[in-house]
Amino acid sequence: xxxxxxxxxxxxxxxxxxxxxxxxxxxxxxxxxxxxxxxxxxxxxxxxxxxxxxxxxxxxxxxxxxxxxxxxxxxxxxxxxxxxxxxxxxxxxxxxxxxxxxxxxxxxxxxxxxxxxxxxxxxxxxxxxxxxxxxxxxxxxxxxxxxxxxxxxxxxxxxxxxxxxxxxxxxxxxxxxxxxxxxxxxxxxxxxxxxxxxxxxxxxxxxxxxxxxxxxxxxxxxxxxxxxxxxxxxxxxxxxxxxxxxxxxxxxxxxxxx
Ligand code: KIV
Numbered sequence: 723x724x725x726x727x728x729x730x731x732x733x734x735x736x737x738x739x740x741x742x743x744x745x746x747x748x749x750x751x752x753x754x755x756x757x758x759x760x761x762x763x764x765x766x767x768x769x770x771x772x773x774x775x776x777x778x779x780x781x782x783x784x785x786x787x788x789x790x791x792x793x794x795x796x797x798x799x800x801x802x803x804x805x806x807x808x809x810x811x812x813x814x815x816x817x818x819x820x821x822x823x824x825x826x827x828x829x830x831x832x833x834x835x836x837x838x839x840x841x842x843x844x845x846x847x848x849x850x851x852x853x854x855x856x857x858x859x860x861x862x863x864x865x866x867x868x869x870x871x872x873x874x875x876x877x878x879x880x881x882x883x884x885x886x887x888x889x890x891x892x893x894x895x896x897x898x899x900x901x902x903x904x905x906x907x908x909x910x911x912x913x914x915x916x917x918x919x920x921x922x923x924x925x926x927x928x929x930x931x932x933x934x935x936x937x938x939x940x941x942x943x944x945x946x947x948x949x950x951x952x953x954x955x956x957x958x959x960x961x962x963x964x965x966x967x968x969x970x971x972x973x974x975x976x977x978x979x980x
């Protein structure tokens with residue numbers, strides 16, 4: 723079965739949790755797809771995890787197209803969603819159409835994700851969905867606004883919580899097929915999840931979301947500094963270090979090739 727946006731909606735109704743991980747290349751996409759992840763997100767966090775930038779802001783559309791196409795080649799079952807990089811959709815609706823159109827046409831992914839939920843972003847979502855481009859929203863901690871928000875938990879004051887709740891409503895009304903809720907209080911995520919008919923995908927937002935997403939480098943223990951809500955299921959950094967050290971040793975002592 724190939725995962726579709728309609729299937730995600732059914733899973734929400736059936737209370738079947740939705741599983742999402744990020745991917746940035748063919749090899750990881752192939753493994754994660756075969757394991758059975760529902761969504762592979764070509765997140766702009768790849769600017770940091772794969773390209774070594776300090777934030778997601780420097781990522782270009784060209785670089786994103788390159789990574790998204792590689793991920794799509796590795797995914798047979800999962801729905802592949804690609805982040806629109808910073809300043810490739812906020813200038814105007816025309817710019818958003820051009821960018822999202824290029825992403826779908828040139829990479830083959832099935833959907834795009836963009837950050838924010840104010841009226842202007844909601845209007846952009848309406849325009850994209852009207853022309854047939856599925857859009858995933860992303861509210862709470864939005865890393866493209868790091869210089870304004872930092873990496874702190876959002877929605878702690880009643881005013882902030884109300885704003886985020888309203889953004890979720892705006893996005894649903896605008897036609898998103900799902901919304902990422904990042905680093906907000908569990909109770910707020912639970913309230914949004916029970917009000918919306920589209921699925922919520924949480925990251926640092928508690929277990930009552932309809933699905934969960936993690937950055938794959940955090941899951942694998944590749945990132946030296948992890949966010950507080952991440953969980954490393956393996957320490958791949960240590961394992962790679964050990965393998966490379968053994969190789970150096972073998973070559974230096976002429977044990978390899980044997
Ligand atoms: O870019 C990314 O990896 C993301 C996830 C944190 C949801 O947007």
